[in-house]
Amino acid sequence: MAVRWDTVTVGGKAMRVYVGVPDGAARRAGILVAQHGAGVDGFIQDAVNRLFREGYVAAAPELYHRQPADVKDNLTRIGMLRDDEIIADMNATLGHMKELKDPSVGPVGIVGFCMGGRVSYLMATASKEIAACTVFYGGNILKPWGNPPTPFERTKDIACPMIGFFGVEDTNPSPDDVKKIDAELTRLGKAHEFHMYDDAGHAFQNFLDAPRYRARPARGSWTEMLAFFAQYLRT
Numbered sequence: 001m002a003v004r005w006d007t008v009t010v011g012g013k014a015m016r017v018y019v020g021v022p023d024g025a026a027r028r029a030g031i032l033v034a035q036h037g038a039g040v041d042g043f044i045q046d047a048v049n050r051l052f053r054e055g056y057v058a059a060a061p062e063l064y065h066r067q068p069a070d071v072k073d074n075l076t077r078i079g080m081l082r083d084d085e086i087i088a089d090m091n092a093t094l095g096h097m098k099e100l101k102d103p104s105v106g107p108v109g110i111v112g113f114c115m116g117g118r119v120s121y122l123m124a125t126a127s128k129e130i131a132a133c134t135v136f137y138g139g140n141i142l143k144p145w146g147n148p149p150t151p152f153e154r155t156k157d158i159a160c161p162m163i164g165f166f167g168v169e170d171t172n173p174s175p176d177d178v179k180k181i182d183a184e185l186t187r188l189g190k191a192h193e194f195h196m197y198d199d200a201g202h203a204f205q206n207f208l209d210a211p212r213y214r215a216r217p218a219r220g221s222w223t224e225m226l227a228f229f230a231q232y233l234r235t
Contacts, residue, residue, distance in 0.1 A: 003045075003052055008061070010092035011085070015065040017093050018045055020052025021100060029233035030097045030105040032090060032130075033060035034112030034119035036206070037074040043208045047111070054226060056233075057105050061093040063119070078115055082146035086119055087126045094129060107131040107233045111225065113205060114139060117164075118151060124162060125154035132232035134225050135164040137202050139172035141181060155184050161191040163228045165221040167200035167214075195221060 003020040018040050022028060031051050035044050040060050051058035063086060064077050071077055090110075097105045109132035112120035117138020124133035144150045162185070166178045173181070178194060185192045197204065197217035204214040205221065 003049055006059075006096065008092050008096045010089055011066075013065060015089060015092065016040075016062045017096060018048050018060045018062075019097075020048050020056075020058045021103070022052055022055050022057065024055070024103070026103055027106050028055065028057045028103040029229070030057040030059070030094075030108040031229065031233075032093060032097075032108065032110040032120075032123070033058055034090070034110065034116030034123075035060055035063055036112075036114035036116050036203070037078055038208075039064055039074075039077075041208070043206050044113070044116075046207075047113070050222075051111075056229070057097055057100065057103065059093050059097055061089050063089055065089075081115075083122060083144065083151075084146060086122065086145070090119065090123050091127065094127070109133065109229050109233050112136065112138065114203060117141075121162075122151040122154070124160055125151060125157040128159055130160050132229055133158075133160055133162040134228065135162065136205055136221070137166050137170055137173065138164070139202070141173065142177060152181060152184065155181075155190065156188055158185070158188075158190050161228075161232055163192065163225065164194040165205075165217075165224070166194065166196050167202060167204050167217070168196055168198050169201035172202065195224065197221070 048058040110120045111134040113136040117135040142152045200214045200217045203212040205218045
């Protein structure tokens with residue numbers, strides 16, 4: 001098989017999903033990929049492609065699918081998202097992955113970047129089917145999108161291990177935000193590890209954003225993420 005665009009119906013609306021399905025083994029681990037503010041652009045598609053090449057079934061849904069086509073500004077689009085709809089979209093994508101045959105999809109992890117890091121954290125609280133969660137510089141974890149509770153306030157419901165990657169120079173999440181989230185996970189006995197990178201701010205993984213991209217943190221955190229998923233997503 002290959003990387004392709006599929007269409008999933010959620011809430012009566014069509015949602016495109018960028019999916020990579022490897023050939024070979026009859027059963028594969030899956031990874032949900034949560035988009036950043038720019039949508040399922042070249043950076044997110046590259047993440048799916050890289051995970052596909054590692055042998056995972058990877059899928060990234062277009063979370064802006066409910067919005068009018070003439071809305072182009074990323075901050076406006078992010079501001080229109082609601083947590084209950086995000087959970088529905090990610091669960092619909094998870095369901096689509098679980099329906100695949102040859103290969104069938106075994107344990108499923110999630111990774112997200114920027115606002116997608118928030119989505120990844122949120123889904124770790126909302127779905128018992130998530131077996132491992134990776135958060136790349138997830139902003140606004142302490143804030144609700146729509147009605148409360150916030151992802152942070154849902155932390156008690158996390159049932160999977162988590163790894164997080166953050167930049168010391170980031171402002172959303174700031175180092176103080178990361179310390180607060182880390183402390184809450186520790187207080188609740190949630191398995192997690194957080195990595196902080198010097199000389200890195202927000203979006204240090206995004207090679208399409210030259211001013212913010214940082215090659216060494218990007219390589220190092222990606223390698224750590226792959227080792228984390230290899231540990232917790234054994235098929």
